[in-house]
Amino acid sequence: MIYFDYTATTRPLPEVVDIYNEVANKYWYNASSMYKVGQIANQLLTQATDTVLRATNSTNKKVVFSSSATEASNIAILGLLDGVDGNGKRVITTKIEHPSVLNCFKELERRGFLVTYLDVDHNGVIDLTEFAKTIDQNTVLVSVMWVNNIIGSIQPIEEVINITKKYPRTRLHVDAVQGFGKIKPSFSFDDVDLLTFSAHKINGLKGVGVLLYNQKLMFTSPLKGSNQQNGLKPGTIDVAAACACAKAMKLASERQNEHYEKVLEINNYFKNKITNISNIIINGARESYSPYIINISIPPHNSETILHALERYDIYIAAGSACNAKSKKPERTVQLITKNDQLALSSLRISFSHETTKNEIDILIEKLQAFTCKTK
Ligand code: PLP
16 A cells, blocks of 8 residues: 555554553543542643643643644634624634634634635745735734645744734634644744644544643633633543643654655655656645645546546545545635646645655656656
8 A cells, every 4th residue: 555645644653552552441530530540640641731842842831632633723713712702803814724724714704703814825825915914903813824734835934923923912823733743843832822733643643632822821612511621622531642642742743853854855756756747737835835745736637536546556645635535626725826727626635754665656656647648
């Protein structure tokens, strides 16, 4: 099997699965209970929290373990503005956010907030001048993703922080899912109010994510229940999942540089090989991009045809985002940056990991060539 869909999900590391099994088997007690074994589970939770803070170099944050990054972003965005009258208040995000953020902003729109969806250029990067013109005293929330999950563009978060800082009432949320453990941040997480992470994108387990939020922030949750995790993620906490998530985040942060170098080499190898093939078009992100993700089109073939043809050789790539895998609509982000329906309909997302080999790339390219007409 040759897998090129690491942006959708990654294989859990044995160390992570081992931690999960150990804690789930030995320390399965309720971490909120007052008796001894519950307190031991609670200590493990505290250790997991400390590990997450260290892995993210955070000194001013609190940690919430959620069931996914989707849930973490919902808690961050909808929780922060829970009960706030939207009238006269502005919120800003980008047009290329993951649906877990974008659909929260659609909800805010329904609640009467004035929502601005920032455009991106052909590289998939926002225009800071447009952002600086849009943000104002009435802006209560800005949410900008770090790395885009479709084309791999990296947003200028450092500059977004600097502009947002001029407005003390404005809170900043960053979806760090495709950046953390993969790209070295050019900004400090301490300068962002709320950040979301997902364990299964960094060789952790599915079903667990993290919300990091500034400890000075006071907000409620769209989830109503008891007071676990400060009431932001009520429900009996899965201590084993929290420990496994912390382990995955620790390992990903420790290995980030080494993995980045390997993936960069693989990305360059892939790009060099396809430059000689006519008809393979790279969609966006030629500047400021994550080497983990490359988006291509081979018009006029639609993505699904190619995806299934490759599947016959046990090669797996993605057409559009994982959450959109069943939809046949043109890929939204690719359409936005290319303004070309055909490219968006034939868009393929190829994503790499430190485990990807040049031999795997050679095989992929050989099979892709069946869809290209002639060489340059
Ligand atoms: N944000 C980005 C950028 C993503 O790529 C994804 C998953 O594809 C998510 C959020 C959602 O992550 P999760 O599966 O943990 O909900």
